[in-house]
Amino acid sequence: MFDFDFDALRRIGWNDRLADALATAFTCCDAAAAASLRLLRLTEVHRDRLVADDGHASFGVRALPAFERTLRFEDAVLAVGDWVLARKDAHRNAWIEARLAPRRAITRRDADGRRHAIVSHVDTALFVMGLDADFNPRRIERYLLLAPPGVQPVVVLTKADLVAPDPQVREAMVADERDALLARLGGGLPVVSVDATSPSAALVLAPWLEPGHTLVLLGSSGAGKSTLTNALLARREQDTGAVRVRDLRGQHTTTARSLHRLPGGACVIDTPGLRALRPDVDADTLARSFDDIDRLAPRCRFRDCTHDREPGCAVRDGVDADRLRNFHKLRRELGRDTMTALDRRRRAEWAFSGRQGAERARAKRGER
Known part of the structure; x- marks a missing residue:
């Protein structure tokens, strides 16, 4: 039915589960231009440009104005990992006409309560946390709320080399931290520790690196996400940086989400640290x-x-x-x-009335 190079598309995460979504999206496009449509995956989303991959190469794309209006009407945005249908015009510029329905998308809320897509079409979410000052079980519990049904969450502990200089002591301390976190999280969640600077990280994460699978790295700045991405890629592609000396916090070396093809056929999406995390x-x-x-x-x-x-x-x-x-x-x-504007107003009125009542009570008792 579709004249696409699916062998090449599998290199960037295509799998047969997406066939129904492709059929639905295909019907939304102009029939006369259907023959020239190309199936692409978004690998970078910036304010002023989009980058897509067809399994052979990456190139810039743009959204048709009509498609942009559709997104605004749906209060939606394009995200890294989206599969889109595009065609090239006479000037060889690629224009997006439709996208496959986002599935297994990871979203969060901003300060105004609006939803924002982080990534879409992911199979595994690797929640990265350093064993240095970044270690915070409460934060990882908050991050775990990002994983929707169908996405396998995995906690990845990095920076074990900073725990202790002696290898045997370090191994024992890392095992203790891992076991304590497992017990706290209920024991049913995979928790692994890796050396993010070593190719051995790919061996530890091998169960989640199957061909056609897409992983996303999530965690605070300085947790080692980009370093781990480079280890999985077996080459230095993502910029990395040291944490600040004064407080051992990350410095936002990665500033945009990006999808990368891994040697074994899986894909990984590197993401910048989130300054404020409100899971949707x-x-x-x-x-x-x-x-x-x-x-x-x-x-x-x-x-x-x-x-x-x-x-x-x-x-x-x-x-x-x-x-x-x-x-x-x-x-x-x-x-x-989940409160409505009316609920918030009533709550504020009740709080104000409560404060006034407390002040009157103190005044009667002669308190200031």
């Missing part, structure tokens, strides 16, 4: 990410237990206390994100 989640996603809490909740004495101060709470007895505090914090954030 609902109550079901939160429960799925904290499934250990969800499993223990039916054992609580009270059916409506909030796992805070109630007696007979099985969750408090069985879940790491700091993990539970993080769960409560994320649930409060979720509640704020």
Whole structure:
């Protein structure tokens, strides 16, 4: 039905699961121009330019004005990893006419609550965290909320060489950190440690590097994402930089997302660190990410237990206390994100009334 070079497209992540999405997108294009359509994958998305790959080479593309209007109407944007249909005009410029429906897309919310796509069509999300000052279990729990159903989350610990100078001591300390994180996260999540500067990282991550699979690296600045990308590529392609000496924090060496072909047939998307992370989640996603809490909740004495101060709470007895505090914090954030403008106004009015009542009570008691 389609005259595309699928062997070449598999080098950039094409797989047979996308066939139905391709058929749907194909019907949205002009029939007279169908023969000249090309199937491409976006490898870079910048404010002023797009870069795509057809499995043979990368080149610049642009979106047709009509397609841009469609995106604005849908309140959507193009993202790295998107599959698009494009054609070249008489001047050899490639124009995007349609895209395949984004699947397994990773999104987040900005400060205004609007959704933004980070990447799309990914199979595995590698959440990278350094074993130096970057190590923060609460942050990794927040990052894990980004993984939608169908995307395999994997925690990757880097910078083991900074834990201790002695190899045996270092190996034992890394194992302890890994086991503690496994226990905190419930034990059902893959947690691996790698030397991001060594080709051995590809061997550790081999179970997720199958041909046709797409991985995305997510984590804070300075966690070692670009260094790990270079290790998987077996060449230096991404710029890397040292962390700041004064606080050991990353310095945003990577400034844009980019998709790269790996030697074994998989693809990896490198991403810059996120300064502010607000996952685009609902109550079901939160429960799925904290499934250990969800499993223990039916054992609580009270059916409506909030796992805070109630007696007979099985969750408090069985879940790491700091993990539970993080769960409560994320649930409060979720509640704020799902509030309507009217709800926020009423909440502000109730808070104002509460403060006034407290002031009147203090005045009656003669307190200032």
